[in-house]
Amino acid sequence: MTEAYIFDAVRTPRGKGKKDGRLHQATPVWLLRTLLQALQERNRLDTTLVDDVVLGCVTPVGEQGADIARTAVLDAGWAQTVAGVTQSRFCASGLESVNLATAKILSGMEDMVVAGGVESMSRWAMGSDGGAWVMDPRVNSGTAFVPQGISADLIATLEGFGRQDLDAFAAESHRRAAAAQAAGHFNRSVVAVRDINGMILLDRDETIRPGTSVESLAKLNSSFEMMGTMGFDSTALDKYTTIEKIHHHHHAGNSSGIVDGAALMLLGSKAAGEKAGLKPRARVRMCAVIGSEPTIMLTGPTPACRKALAKAGMSASDIDLWEINEAFATVPMKTARDLGVQLDRVNVNGGAIAMGHPLGATGAIILGTALDELERTGKATAMATLCVGAGMGIATIIERV
Numbered sequence: 001m002t003e004a005y006i007f008d009a010v011r012t013p014r015g016k017g018k019k020d021g022r023l024h025q026a027t028p029v030w031l032l033r034t035l036l037q038a039l040q041e042r043n044r045l046d047t048t049l050v051d052d053v054v055l056g057c058v059t060p061v062g063e064q065g066a067d068i069a070r071t072a073v074l075d076a077g078w079a080q081t082v083a084g085v086t087q088s089r090f091c092a093s094g095l096e097s098v099n100l101a102t103a104k105i106l107s108g109m110e111d112m113v114v115a116g117g118v119e120s121m122s123r124w125a126m127g128s129d130g131g132a133w134v135m136d137p138r139v140n141s142g143t144a145f146v147p148q149g150i151s152a153d154l155i156a157t158l159e160g161f162g163r164q165d166l167d168a169f170a171a172e173s174h175r176r177a178a179a180a181q182a183a184g185h186f187n188r189s190v191v192a193v194r195d196i197n198g199m200i201l202l203d204r205d206e207t208i209r210p211g212t213s214v215e216s217l218a219k220l221n222s223s224f225e226m227m228g229t230m231g232f233d234s235t236a237l238d239k240y241t242t243i244e245k246i247h248h249h250h251h252a253g254n255s256s257g258i259v260d261g262a263a264l265m266l267l268g269s270k271a272a273g274e275k276a277g278l279k280p281r282a283r284v285r286m287c288a289v290i291g292s293e294p295t296i297m298l299t300g301p302t303p304a305c306r307k308a309l310a311k312a313g314m315s316a317s318d319i320d321l322w323e324i325n326e327a328f329a330t331v332p333m334k335t336a337r338d339l340g341v342q343l344d345r346v347n348v349n350g351g352a353i354a355m356g357h358p359l360g361a362t363g364a365i366i367l368g369t370a371l372d373e374l375e376r377t378g379k380a381t382a383m384a385t386l387c388v389g390a391g392m393g394i395a396t397i398i399e400r401v
Contacts, residue, residue: 300393
């Protein structure tokens with residue numbers, strides 16, 4: 001069977017997802033244009049060799065709608081023979097793009113594919129696209145929908161994670177991210193975003209706060225307690241009857257940040273890489289996706305990782321580095337506990353609590369971060385995984401070449 005290799009990975013910095021964020025004036029297609037042109041220039045890539053661009057976007061409306069993948073291909077000046085498709089698997093969309101590209105290559109149907117995602121959260125607010133799960137009362141009630149913050153607090157309550165535990169994890173995310181940024185660990189992948197006149201808008205992740213501490217985070221109020229009192233706690237407790245109440249410990253400081261950003265990976269078969277004059281950096285060992293209980297929602301990473309490991313004939317101890325998306329502090333904490341993984345191997349350069357979670361792009365970002373860290377440290381294998389809205393999980397294993 002053909003193997004799928006990663007030849008390059010690029011991303012924009014992540015900019016604060018508000019109107020005063022440094023990437024607010026950059027349209028989503030401009031972010032993608034920047035990265036597509038960077039991929040072409042860095043690799044001296046003949047774009048006629050690329051079959052498709054698979055792109056994740058969680059809120060595909062307005063400037064992010066109408067198959068932005070194909071629009072970006074044309075706007076970047078790539079060969080018109082390069083196709084483009086946009087898809088959404090909620091927060092896993094960026095990694096889903098990589099996994100779909102891998103499947104295309106493994107099947108032999110396509111030889112070289114660009115995969116990744118984009119989300120401009122300062123320009124298009126999360127939830128702008130609606131959806132029956134949230135908006136249709138019949139579906140909402142029938143599926144026992146609660147907002148993700150309630151799910152995170154439910155998990156923390158069930159797992160016995162207190163406010164200080166979550167805040168300590170969040171403070172460490174900022175410390176690791178600040179140290180990694182200062183040491184240049186992100187330099188290989190980050191591509192500065194410039195305006196139309198060539199002036200730099202942003203060249204580094206914008207939301208890292210090096211001085212974050214448990215003490216400073218303790219001053220923040222819970223973000224989801226009011227939602228809980230509106231009835232969502234009762235919905236969750238109807239399913240999870242072993243606890244009497246949900247403790248609301250998550251807040252803006254120990255949850256993922258709202259940011260703008262994009263990421264792309266160049267993947268292909270060995271033969272396609274040789275034809276393009278490219279040297280592989282890693283191969284994709286295995287991908288997996290699962291469905292999980294939708295009210296608690298955020299527990300999918302554990303079974304997704306176990307599925308991928310089983311199919312690859314591996315165990316958790318075979319993975320050198322883990323990237324477990326920090327949607328909320330409780331997610332990587334629970335996943336690591338479930339899998340018996342020490343936190344010193346998880347998100348070693350910080351995560352979305354410090355640097356933000358541009359929904360459609362994050363999966364590709366964290367896989368690229370894992371690849372860079374494997375090369376920097378000389379380690380062999382990494383796993384990237386994310387929890388997913390409506391109760392799903394996704395995982396991808398890569399091996400450095």
